[in-house]
Amino acid sequence: MDKLLELDGISLTYHSKKSETLALNDLNISINSGEFVAIVGPSGCGKTTILSIICGLIKPTTGNVIVAGEKVTKPSPKVGYMFQRDNLFEWLTISKNTLLGLEIIKKKNPKTKAYVKELLEKYGLKEFSTHYPTELSGGMRQRVALIRTLASSPEILLLDEPFSALDYQTRLVVQDDISSIIKSEKKTAILVTHDISEAIAMSDRIMVLSSRPGKVKKIINLDFDKSLSPFERRKLPKFNEYFDLVWRELS
Amino acid sequence: MKKIYSLDHKKYLRKQLFNTVLIHFLRILLLVLLLGLWEYVAWSGLVDPFITSSPSRIFNTLVTLFSGGSIWSDIGITLYETMLAFVISTILGGFIAICLYMCLPLKRILEPYLVILNSLPKVALGPLIIIWFGVGTKAIVAMGILICIVITTISMLNGFCAVEEEKIMLLKSMGANKLQILFKLVLPASLPNFIAVLKINVGMAWVGVIMGEYLSSGAGLGYLLVYNGQVFNLDMVMTTIVILCVLAGIMYGLIAILEYCVNKKRNK
Ligand SMILES: Nc1ncnc2c1ncn2[C@@H]1O[C@H](COP(=O)(O)OP(=O)(O)O)[C@@H](O)[C@H]1O
Ligand SMILES: [Mg+2]
Numbered sequence: 001m002d003k004l005l006e007l008d009g010i011s012l013t014y015h016s017k018k019s020e021t022l023a024l025n026d027l028n029i030s031i032n033s034g035e036f037v038a039i040v041g042p043s044g045c046g047k048t049t050i051l052s053i054i055c056g057l058i059k060p061t062t063g064n065v066i067v068a069g070e071k072v073t074k075p076s077p078k079v080g081y082m083f084q085r086d087n088l089f090e091w092l093t094i095s096k097n098t099l100l101g102l103e104i105i106k107k108k109n110p111k112t113k114a115y116v117k118e119l120l121e122k123y124g125l126k127e128f129s130t131h132y133p134t135e136l137s138g139g140m141r142q143r144v145a146l147i148r149t150l151a152s153s154p155e156i157l158l159l160d161e162p163f164s165a166l167d168y169q170t171r172l173v174v175q176d177d178i179s180s181i182i183k184s185e186k187k188t189a190i191l192v193t194h195d196i197s198e199a200i201a202m203s204d205r206i207m208v209l210s211s212r213p214g215k216v217k218k219i220i221n222l223d224f225d226k227s228l229s230p231f232e233r234r235k236l237p238k239f240n241e242y243f244d245l246v247w248r249e250l251s
Numbered sequence: 252m253k254k255i256y257s258l259d260h261k262k263y264l265r266k267q268l269f270n271t272v273l274i275h276f277l278r279i280l281l282l283v284l285l286l287g288l289w290e291y292v293a294w295s296g297l298v299d300p301f302i303t304s305s306p307s308r309i310f311n312t313l314v315t316l317f318s319g320g321s322i323w324s325d326i327g328i329t330l331y332e333t334m335l336a337f338v339i340s341t342i343l344g345g346f347i348a349i350c351l352y353m354c355l356p357l358k359r360i361l362e363p364y365l366v367i368l369n370s371l372p373k374v375a376l377g378p379l380i381i382i383w384f385g386v387g388t389k390a391i392v393a394m395g396i397l398i399c400i401v402i403t404t405i406s407m408l409n410g411f412c413a414v415e416e417e418k419i420m421l422l423k424s425m426g427a428n429k430l431q432i433l434f435k436l437v438l439p440a441s442l443p444n445f446i447a448v449l450k451i452n453v454g455m456a457w458v459g460v461i462m463g464e465y466l467s468s469g470a471g472l473g474y475l476l477v478y479n480g481q482v483f484n485l486d487m488v489m490t491t492i493v494i495l496c497v498l499a500g501i502m503y504g505l506i507a508i509l510e511y512c513v514n515k516k517r518n519k
Binding site: 083089101 | 423
């Protein structure tokens, strides 16, 4: 498998008037094309910072980020970032919301529009495309947010605790939804979370981070049948074994 | 699609309707009572109608005024000045707010000046305005703009700065530049705030223009107020106030309608 993303000796220091914070110190991560990697770690260990660096929103103090062979210096359509909250624009219809990224990079044309329309159709949002975000449930809104991210055909998806704003029931359903969308679109994804079971249910590989400054403490390869959904994984005995393993690493 | 409601719900709806009607009724009743009381004390001689005027005198004055016709030109002048002050200060204030937002260092530099300008009683600048712009329409509109523009700028800027940081990050992660962030996010997100600013501005523009007319003019409703106050024609003073109330109410109403349309379009 070919390497799609590489973080090479990344460290980052935040400066503020009162103090300086070493958020990441000499972080090395490498991710292959098509992988679904989960990054778990205690809150404040620098997970969001890692994603912001991969996306090119902040520059690392030292080190390089390479995506598909190119050094990242600023945000590019190769990387799609999905936040904790859906951040849909209330004044735009669902379909306009999903076209936002294409508009920004000036790639809105009949072909890309058709692709987005197809995504909306495929994932059960077609009849809502002229609706406004307030008319949708939390789970549907998160699905729209994912389609908005997919619209500009990124090679890597960055998901920053995308389910933490949802209630438990919805969360389980949306995890299945999002996981199947990412699988069927054959995307590489990095999921950041502090929810151990979410990481085990969704990913191929878990990176456990130490507390600040975040370093990769342990990498756990998950061995589940490819066809299982997150919900089905949760029912297997293996699931609990992995849970114990990650739990021990975290505490 | 006709919905079928339960009996309880029908009862509830009827009660709601009854409440609304009752409130409107009480509002009108209050007005009638006040006017009646006013008329009574003036008629019975408890107070001197020369000082307090009375509803019937106001009504008569209104009839004479509007059959005479010169009042229309006074209304026209004041309305024109108010609209001009309102439009110019909204556009200019909005423009300044956008500039400051796009260049935050400038905002930081100018902040203390804005605060001082905002707390300064603008009437204090009256003499200066008259010297600079001369007596007349220009000075009056300038007064109106002066009163509106600082608060417009500050309110709009605050609205821009209140846009959610995560939404800005979202656009940045898509590769948006500053202008795209402004037009795709900040301006549309600030629309409700913009309408709130318009509402405040309508009131402020009236204050500014009437004040301007007090200071320097030979026509307009503000002029009528000062002139008739000086010659103790209290009937005219009261009547002019009534006309002002109606005009300000109409302008506020127009903006409320605009707000309603915008909200309807946004959240259907
Ligand atoms: N803009 C910033 N300025 C200063 N410190 C920050 C900033 N952003 C994050 N930090 C600090 O860096 C650390 C890592 O933050 P973050 O990446 O958000 O953690 P996580 O997402 O794992 O909870 C935290 O201790 C946080 O307080
Ligand atoms: Mg975080």
